[in-house]
Amino acid sequence: MKAVLVGIQLSGVEDFEFHSSLEELKRLVQTLGFEVIGTLSQKRKSPSPATAIGGGKLQELAAWTKGTGKVLAPPRKKSKAAQRFQTTEPETEEDEDQAEYPQPTGHATKVIFDQELTPNQLLHLQQATGAEILDRTGVIVEIFHRHAKTHEARLQVEIARLKYLAPRVRVTGPGEREGGGIGAKGIGETAHELDRRRIRDRVAELQRELEAIREGNENRRARRRDQCRVALVGYTNAGKSSLMRALTGSEVLVADKLFATLDTTVRPMQPDNFPRVLISDTVGFIKKLPHDLVASFRSTLDEAGEASMLLYVVDASDPTFRSQLEVTRQVLSEIDCTDIPSVVLLNKADCLDIVQKHSLAREFPEAILISAKDPDDVEKVKGLLRDFVGKSMEESEFFVPYDDKNGILGEIRRNTSVLEEKHEAEGVRLRIKTYPELLSKLKKLSHL
Numbered sequence: 001m002k003a004v005l006v007g008i009q010l011s012g013v014e015d016f017e018f019h020s021s022l023e024e025l026k027r028l029v030q031t032l033g034f035e036v037i038g039t040l041s042q043k044r045k046s047p048s049p050a051t052a053i054g055g056g057k058l059q060e061l062a063a064w065t066k067g068t069g070k071v072l073a074p075p076r077k078k079s080k081a082a083q084r085f086q087t088t089e090p091e092t093e094e095d096e097d098q099a100e101y102p103q104p105t106g107h108a109t110k111v112i113f114d115q116e117l118t119p120n121q122l123l124h125l126q127q128a129t130g131a132e133i134l135d136r137t138g139v140i141v142e143i144f145h146r147h148a149k150t151h152e153a154r155l156q157v158e159i160a161r162l163k164y165l166a167p168r169v170r171v172t173g174p175g176e177r178e179g180g181g182i183g184a185k186g187i188g189e190t191a192h193e194l195d196r197r198r199i200r201d202r203v204a205e206l207q208r209e210l211e212a213i214r215e216g217n218e219n220r221r222a223r224r225r226d227q228c229r230v231a232l233v234g235y236t237n238a239g240k241s242s243l244m245r246a247l248t249g250s251e252v253l254v255a256d257k258l259f260a261t262l263d264t265t266v267r268p269m270q271p272d273n274f275p276r277v278l279i280s281d282t283v284g285f286i287k288k289l290p291h292d293l294v295a296s297f298r299s300t301l302d303e304a305g306e307a308s309m310l311l312y313v314v315d316a317s318d319p320t321f322r323s324q325l326e327v328t329r330q331v332l333s334e335i336d337c338t339d340i341p342s343v344v345l346l347n348k349a350d351c352l353d354i355v356q357k358h359s360l361a362r363e364f365p366e367a368i369l370i371s372a373k374d375p376d377d378v379e380k381v382k383g384l385l386r387d388f389v390g391k392s393m394e395e396s397e398f399f400v401p402y403d404d405k406n407g408i409l410g411e412i413r414r415n416t417s418v419l420e421e422k423h424e425a426e427g428v429r430l431r432i433k434t435y436p437e438l439l440s441k442l443k444k445l446s447h448l
């Protein structure tokens with residue numbers, strides 16, 4: 001399936017930022033298996049309300065899709081939108097890439113915009129191009145849909161997908177090509193089948209189902225609450241799952257594609273001895289990720305929110321990693337993770353030369369340069385985590401009667417470091433060192 005990308009460079013957006021965003025969109029689109037045969041870009045003050053791009057650009061786009069380039073007559077009654085449509089066209093525009101893409105090199109059946117489109121814009125663009133129109137959010141939603149594996153992830157994605165669809169359903173009239181669709185079994189078909197009210201009902205139903213699953217998750221998390229947990233967070237494709245594998249020896253999926261991981265995995269760091277550290281791998285972030293989607297991954301991200309420490313994994317070999325780190329920080333601050341101690345890991349150091357490494361070390365003095373593929377670096381990260389856990393540990397004294405009906409002694413032997421042990425007439429007196437969470441649990445147990 002051939003696709004053309006369209007980017008609108010709004011005033012105030014730097015060239016570098018604009019082009020890297022389009023480059024990222026290309027990767028997203030390729031993840032869906034489409035072949036990108038062309039990219040059109042236009043500088044504008046703001047997107048045109050009717051067609052996002054200007055009239056001239058629309059003609060150029062239609063040449064790629066073999067469309068008419070014409071928007072059907074606006075509704076009979078002159079609505080505000082129609083008036084705007086007439087008064088805002090044509091707008092001043094700059095066709096900067098005219099020379100770069102003079103002639104279409106194939107017939108595109110999909111057009112992908114690097115921004116969200118309104119239902120109106122979608123409809124008009126569809127009419128003018130005869131192609132299927134998708135926006136960035138639609139692409140991301142579709143990738144999530146394809147990659148979701150567990151029941152929980154599927155529910156979350158389905159809710160996000162339906163919420164994305166709801167305002168776009170009106171684009172679809174009887175007999176018309178549906179809007180925002182993607183292939184026979186994709187979003188379009190659902191849009192065709194369900195009206196808005198039915199979508200709302202379905203979302204409510206899915207949400208109830210999700211709630212039930214979340215209660216189970218909450219119980220599982222509660223059981224882990226007295227252990228030290230470290231969450232790997234960061235931009236998609238940064239190498240979180242690779243590091244997860246290296247630290248824990250688990251077989252989580254590593255793939256050179258965006259949003260390979262949609263489910264949280266929690267595993268103990270290897271070797272699994274004292275102090276025990278649990279590592280969790282989380283869903284990746286991306287620029288312009290719609291809030292609804294972030295919200296739908298709330299439970300995945302709760303794992304990060306409850307961590308004792310966050311490891312920000314960054315792909316330091318990507319020229320745009322600074323803005324990727326910024327996006328990660330922003331999303332995490334939205335879910336109140338700012339108070340959690342964190343360390344930045346500049347990953348994929350094996351792809352950098354010595355000059356780049358030096359300059360990064362100067363720019364990020366607190367960060368650690370690593371490669372998830374280098375066992376020595378992985379050991380370094382393990383050492384860092386052990387140090388962190390060690391520093392947060394506290395000493396305390398316990399007296400456990402010989403009958404030990406609450407199983408405190410077992411807990412102490414498994415999860416603490418025993419500094420001193422004295423056998424007395426009634427029981428054992430111990431001086432131990434462990435993390436504060438476990439100490440409070442032990443104290444509770446010994447008062448039962």
Ligand SMILES: Nc1nc2c(ncn2[C@@H]2O[C@H](COP(=O)(O)OP(=O)(O)OP(=O)(O)O)[C@@H](O)[C@H]2O)c(=O)[nH]1
Nearest residue numbers: 236237238239240241242255256259260261284372
């Ligand atoms: N050269 C190099 N490649 C790496 C390194 N770490 C990860 N990669 C590669 O980067 C790609 C993405 O790795 P993942 O571990 O799947 O990344 P992720 O952060 O889990 O990505 P999502 O789950 O999609 O958010 C894979 O092709 C890895 O092999 C590294 O240190 N050096």
Ligand SMILES: [Mg+2]
Nearest residue numbers: 240241260261
């Ligand atoms: Mg991953």
